[in-house]
Amino acid sequence: MLTKDRLLSWLIAALLTLLGACADGGRTTGELRPAPGLANQLPSLHTDNLSSLPALPLMRGASDLTESSVDGDSTYARSGNAMPASPALQLAAEATELSWGIWELPASGELRYLDIDMTVPEQAGSVYIALADYQSGSWQLDGPVFSGRVLELDPDKHASPDNALYAAVIAYDKAEATVQKLSLLAGHSNTAPSAVLEAEVVSGNAPLAVELDASGSTDPDGNIARYLWDWDGDGLVDGTSYSAVLQHTYEAGGEFAATVTVEDADGASGTSTAVNINVNGQPTAVLSLADSEVQKGDIVVLNGSLSSDSDGSIVLYEWDTDGDGSFDADSGDSSTLNIGAGTAGPLLLQLRVTDDDGATAVDTALLNVRGWNTVNVNLFGGPDHGKHCSLALVNGFPAISYYRESTADLMYVRATDAEGSSWGNPIAVATPSDQGQFSSLLVVNGNPAIGFWEATNSNLRYVRSADPDGTVWAPSITVDAPGLTGSYLSMALVHDNPAMSYHDSALGLRFVRANDANGSDWGTPLSLDSVGITGGYTSLALLSTGYPAISYYDASNGDLRFIRATDQDGTAWVAPVTLDSLGDTGVNTSLALVNGNPAISYYDQGADNLRYIRAETFFGSIWGPPQTLDSIGDTGDYPSLEVINGFPAISYHDATSGKLRYIRATDANGQVWNPSLTLDNATSTGEYTSMCMIGGGRHAICYYDSNSGLRYAWEF
Numbered sequence: 001m002l003t004k005d006r007l008l009s010w011l012i013a014a015l016l017t018l019l020g021a022c023a024d025g026g027r028t029t030g031e032l033r034p035a036p037g038l039a040n041q042l043p044s045l046h047t048d049n050l051s052s053l054p055a056l057p058l059m060r061g062a063s064d065l066t067e068s069s070v071d072g073d074s075t076y077a078r079s080g081n082a083m084p085a086s087p088a089l090q091l092a093a094e095a096t097e098l099s100w101g102i103w104e105l106p107a108s109g110e111l112r113y114l115d116i117d118m119t120v121p122e123q124a125g126s127v128y129i130a131l132a133d134y135q136s137g138s139w140q141l142d143g144p145v146f147s148g149r150v151l152e153l154d155p156d157k158h159a160s161p162d163n164a165l166y167a168a169v170i171a172y173d174k175a176e177a178t179v180q181k182l183s184l185l186a187g188h189s190n191t192a193p194s195a196v197l198e199a200e201v202v203s204g205n206a207p208l209a210v211e212l213d214a215s216g217s218t219d220p221d222g223n224i225a226r227y228l229w230d231w232d233g234d235g236l237v238d239g240t241s242y243s244a245v246l247q248h249t250y251e252a253g254g255e256f257a258a259t260v261t262v263e264d265a266d267g268a269s270g271t272s273t274a275v276n277i278n279v280n281g282q283p284t285a286v287l288s289l290a291d292s293e294v295q296k297g298d299i300v301v302l303n304g305s306l307s308s309d310s311d312g313s314i315v316l317y318e319w320d321t322d323g324d325g326s327f328d329a330d331s332g333d334s335s336t337l338n339i340g341a342g343t344a345g346p347l348l349l350q351l352r353v354t355d356d357d358g359a360t361a362v363d364t365a366l367l368n369v370r371g372w373n374t375v376n377v378n379l380f381g382g383p384d385h386g387k388h389c390s391l392a393l394v395n396g397f398p399a400i401s402y403y404r405e406s407t408a409d410l411m412y413v414r415a416t417d418a419e420g421s422s423w424g425n426p427i428a429v430a431t432p433s434d435q436g437q438f439s440s441l442l443v444v445n446g447n448p449a450i451g452f453w454e455a456t457n458s459n460l461r462y463v464r465s466a467d468p469d470g471t472v473w474a475p476s477i478t479v480d481a482p483g484l485t486g487s488y489l490s491m492a493l494v495h496d497n498p499a500m501s502y503h504d505s506a507l508g509l510r511f512v513r514a515n516d517a518n519g520s521d522w523g524t525p526l527s528l529d530s531v532g533i534t535g536g537y538t539s540l541a542l543l544s545t546g547y548p549a550i551s552y553y554d555a556s557n558g559d560l561r562f563i564r565a566t567d568q569d570g571t572a573w574v575a576p577v578t579l580d581s582l583g584d585t586g587v588n589t590s591l592a593l594v595n596g597n598p599a600i601s602y603y604d605q606g607a608d609n610l611r612y613i614r615a616e617t618f619f620g621s622i623w624g625p626p627q628t629l630d631s632i633g634d635t636g637d638y639p640s641l642e643v644i645n646g647f648p649a650i651s652y653h654d655a656t657s658g659k660l661r662y663i664r665a666t667d668a669n670g671q672v673w674n675p676s677l678t679l680d681n682a683t684s685t686g687e688y689t690s691m692c693m694i695g696g697g698r699h700a701i702c703y704y705d706s707n708s709g710l711r712y713a714w715e716f
Contacts, residue, residue, distance in 0.1 A: 069183035107159030111184035125175025195272035233257030253281020296371035323347035386710030410436030460486025509535030532556030560586030610636025660686030
């Protein structure tokens with residue numbers, strides 16, 4: 001004889017089987033039938049054949065029950081998370097869990113319908129009804145359900161041998177249900193509901209919000225349980241609700257036939273006639289610029305000709321021309337507008353287009369308007385000041401080392417503000433003797449320091465300030481003096497200590513690194529390339545690995561060359577590689593790290609062009625092809641390569657026009673470049689350029705003017 005506890009265990013096993021089938025999609029018998037309209041929205045849920053489980057109870061007598069109904073809290077069994085709330089039972093399942101109740105009623109041939117009175121709120125999970133089927137030994141599942149149900153009974157299937165009926169309500173995976181009462185009925189009839197759909201707004205511009213109202217729908221013999229919405233008339237259910245009023249937004253243009261299907265508690269349904277929604281599609285605005293970066297005062301063409309309207313035409317173009325967020329100009333039906341770039345800085349320009357039905361769309365484009373200020377650094381110095389200049393940021397202000405030709409001295413001057421609009425008095429750092437050519441300014445252990453060439457004795461020398469501003473300088477020291485050495489030098493910090501690359505007339509390319517962070521003691525110089533006349537116009541920089549690398553000019557072959565160390569101190573180096581050998585090229589090299597890989601700007605002396613090349617590997621083992629960036633006249637000498645705001649840029653001298661020029665890439669690697677700009681229109685200017693970044697991510701350049709001497713330009 002099976003007890004109630006055995007039956008309870010049997011049901012729990014069946015429910016766990018249901019949970020497993022929900023999780024793994026296993027194919028079993030007794031398929032759960034989805035509600036109408038949701039065939040493509042719910043997984044197929046199944047229960048296993050329970051023939052291997054214990055039989056249903058045989059000895060329970062129905063004579064003990066005289067009522068044809070039971071309250072929801074009068075359960076035969078229930079899960080621990082099913083809570084009585086007299087006279088109802090509340091089911092609430094957590095994620096992937098079950099909450100259930102089982103009720104026992106007397107089976108009778110005259111009572112052929114089971115009415116389950118319950119409420120099911122709108123929710124994520126599912127609620128099912130189960131009847132014990134004694135012919136198959138399985139639970140017969142119905143659902144998911146969205147309200148109470150009236151189920152037709154078959155005494156041969158649903159009555160136990162001792163004339164008892166067992167029904168279960170199951171909430172699964174965040175579902176809830178409140179079961180009020182279960183009643184046995186002798187008869188039941190149901191009439192399908194009628195659906196009526198209305199919409200107050202049936203036309204307009206996208207995005208069009210439409211309130212769909214099905215509150216006129218009726219059910220003659222009950223209540224409507226839920227509403228199945230088809231926004232576009234394609235026959236598929238796009239949304240489900242318990243409310244008769246719902247808002248939907250049509251994002252795209254077109255004609256749509258909206259319908260609603262209403263469903264009653266017994267699963268009967270009715271579909272409304274269609275409400276036609278006419279939506280005017282938005283136009284597409286496209287704002288394009290010929291150049292994304294221009295100089296202040298340039299004429300800029302705003303081009304909206306690629307704008308379009310799929311279901312009509314564009315009748316109005318409006319423009320935000322100054323980046324203030326308001327549309328302050330219009331060109332009617334003309335798709336272009338010419339403006340003058342009157343304000344420096346990044347401008348977010350806007351185009352708003354309006355179509356023939358009044359719909360609008362907006363597009364934006366970023367225009368970078370650059371302007372430059374220039375100033376004589378030493379107003380009374382004259383043309384003898386400024387050759388071999390080197391620019392660096394010293395204690396927050398730009399500073400310059402340079403050569404004063406009239407007295408053959410190394411000079412230093414620092415600005416009195418962060419932009420460099422005004423400058424202090426120059427200081428003679430190294431004198432007497434002919435000192436200061438090929439100067440390289442660097443901040444070393446917090447104080448400015450300068451590497452330079454002493455022409456009188458042809459020595460490589462070094463000097464460092466005693467303070468962070470460079471107001472007092474220690475005596476200079478000789479770093480390398482075998483004779484005819486130290487020209488074309490470049491200084492950088494290598495593993496925290498200052499180091500220099502330079503040219504030796506007898507030994508070629510040389511490298512030396514200090515033994516301490518201040519540069520008061522220097523190591524033994526290394527000869528890196530001594531085949532022929534080589535090692536001119538050196539530029540020293542660090543790779544992403546921290547290894548030093550050098551670009552330089554091989555005068556014997558007229559080639560651009562590159563070499564790198566195999567350690568961070570520069571004690572060992574790989575063999576040099578030739579990067580460009582087309583004619584006499586590689587003069588005045590400038591090496592920098594561009595998007596993680598080494599890159600070089602240089603002057604092609606044979607073709608009189610500005611050229612640029614970037615490695616395809618971070619070690620510089622493979623290089624891309626050289627690019628010619630400016631070839632108009634004799635141009636490209638004295639280049640200085642810097643990466644500012646993520647993009648490489650180069651300052652250089654145009655010998656044909658005698659101007660200072662500047663060019664900047666439009667991408668991080670330097671594959672595409674903007675047109676070059678003239679920054680200083682003075683005659684005979686722009687030699688010995690040196691560029692760095694000042695506050696606000698702006699460029700600054702020092703350079704030599706043969707008429708006025710040392711000059712400085714900064715971006716605004």
